[in-house]
């Protein structure tokens with residue numbers, strides 16, 4: 001990487017390719033390149049090694065700008081409610097299994113709500129995770145209105161002294177207006193059961209996704225109060241660079257990452273480590 | 281040179297223009313940006329641009345003509361080039377063999393679904409079963425995902441909805457399941473048997489070897505890579521690895537009912553030669569369509 005002794009067009013081409021391959025997308029890639037070229041024209045960059053170092057810093061700045069509030073697990077009144085949303089197959093149900101396990105180990109009394117009442121064996125799948133995490137599951141009737149399951153789960157949590165409720169919702173495409181409205185209703189109805197709920201709304205994004213993830217973040221945030229991202233499948237070969245486009249364009253922070261299919265494969269997002277892996 | 285200038289001047293008089301480097305410079309940049317935004321892989325974009333540029337340079341295109349009413353119609357040379365790109369995309373993505381490859385002679389046609397986690401394999405297996413059952417074929421599904429919680433249950437629910445048998449044996453490993461499932465399909469006179477396998481990472485050596493073992497045990501007529509239309513640059517790494525390990529005959533591109541551009545279709549085709557055979561257009565078991573290269577080409581070019 002540092003073979004060339006001068007900062008020239010081929011260095012910028014190499015940088016462009018690295019950023020594009022990491023799924024940062026055309027817009028964010030060109031913004032970073034432009035900021036490097038500006039720094040170079042101001043004589044701030046001495047050599048290629050310096051360019052790469054500055055690039056790492058500027059990339060990290062994009063993430064630092066959106067801040068890093070931890071996941072809400074405690075509120076003044078009643079249980080904290082975490083709603084988990086995202087497109088089909090992104091890893092919501094699995095991530096909830098991991099979260100239930102983590103928070104239960106940390107001493108929380110967790111209740112998981114099976115509000116995906118649509119997909120084949122969705123409730124069965126969540127049930128297995130709840131057994132593994134040793135956490136109770138609240139389920140509704142088959143094909144029940146998801147909002148009613150959210151409502152009933154929060155009511156039950158209040159009545160039985162749970163301090164944390166995690167809502168699993170069905171996968172849906174952000175382009176499906178009917179399903180996005182259904183999701184808004186789940187949030188509204190949760191607030192009826194407990195003002196302020198959902199206190200945390202996590203958008204689950206698959207690290208293998210390309211530029212469509214930006215649209216997902218925009219539209220999900222229009223329907224529900226998304227507060228953070230869970231970036232899954234980072235144990236694979238994809239870099240997940242689209243979260244940089246989301247950080248710079250929409251301002252949503254990544255709070256957690258999924259690094260495997262086991263219950264313990266969940267980590268807090270570490271921006272410095274993420275940037276390091278990006279350029280690895 | 282004199283002859284080139286003379287020829288192009290004569291062309292211009294007749295309403296023709298030659299596609300040259302400077303005419304194409306800007307539109308090439310726009311096409312490149314569009315393909316990258318459509319999630320076509322970086323190397324594939326480079327290769328594609330180089331190919332169409334070679335095709336287009338020197339082409340003489342009509343920029344001025346008269347329509348039926350004698351009115352002058354102008355078409356920019358750049359628009360001709362975009363049409364060349366579109367046609368090239370269609371030509372590249374069009375499958376030589378549309379649909380499934382059916383076994384010639386006796387015995388069930390065997391189809392195995394493979395792909396990354398969450399791409400839509402189980403649902404697509406159900407959709408294929410639905411499609412071919414409705415065409416009068418006798419279909420069987422094999423639940424060879426023994427890892428994901430309730431994966432077998434999920435396939436069984438789909439099988440029940442379609443009244444299609446699902447072969448499953450508690451505690452049995454995937455290679456044995458596929459081998460015995462195939463035998464069961466033979467014994468019950470099935471025309472088609474579909475193996476649903478677990479989602480896996482291409483860097484998971486053990487799970488990739490598992491696919492290799494299934495391939496050793498049963499002759500596979502179709503190995504279909506199930507790809508989420510939203511996938512980004514990782515499409516090439518993924519497709520190459522599956523192709524190298526087990527050989528990909530075709531692709532099912534899922535979740536096209538969303539607004540992902542689906543550039544992965546081009547990337548996968550370029551690195552494996554495998555075309556999209558079916559498009560997943562929704563969660564319902566009837567939401568599977570035969571692949572149309574024309575439609576996807578427009579979507580990718582954007």
Ligand SMILES: Nc1nc2c(ncn2[C@@H]2O[C@H](COP(=O)(O)OP(=O)(O)OP(=O)(O)O)[C@@H](O)[C@H]2O)c(=O)[nH]1
Nearest residue numbers: 088089090091092093094171233258259260397398
């Ligand atoms: N390798 C890997 N696989 C993951 C990770 N998270 C989830 N998965 C897998 O991704 C697939 C989909 O996960 P689910 O939890 O069912 O996803 P979902 O978003 O709930 O799916 P729908 O409810 O159908 O929309 C499963 O095979 C999971 O095991 C991760 O961090 N790493």
Ligand SMILES: Nc1nc2c(ncn2[C@@H]2O[C@H](COP(=O)(O)OP(=O)(O)OP(=O)(O)O)[C@@H](O)[C@H]2O)c(=O)[nH]1
Nearest residue numbers: 088089397398399400401402403479535560561562
């Ligand atoms: N909108 C839409 N959703 C789809 C389509 N195909 C599959 N899905 C959904 O995507 C999610 C994942 O589908 P699955 O069939 O479980 O995916 P999979 O590849 O078997 O997942 P793993 O076995 O965990 O690797 C489910 O919510 C499906 O309903 C499609 O074409 N359109």
Ligand SMILES: [Mg+2]
Nearest residue numbers: 092093116122
């Ligand atoms: Mg789920």
Ligand SMILES: [Mg+2]
Nearest residue numbers: 401402425431
């Ligand atoms: Mg599956």
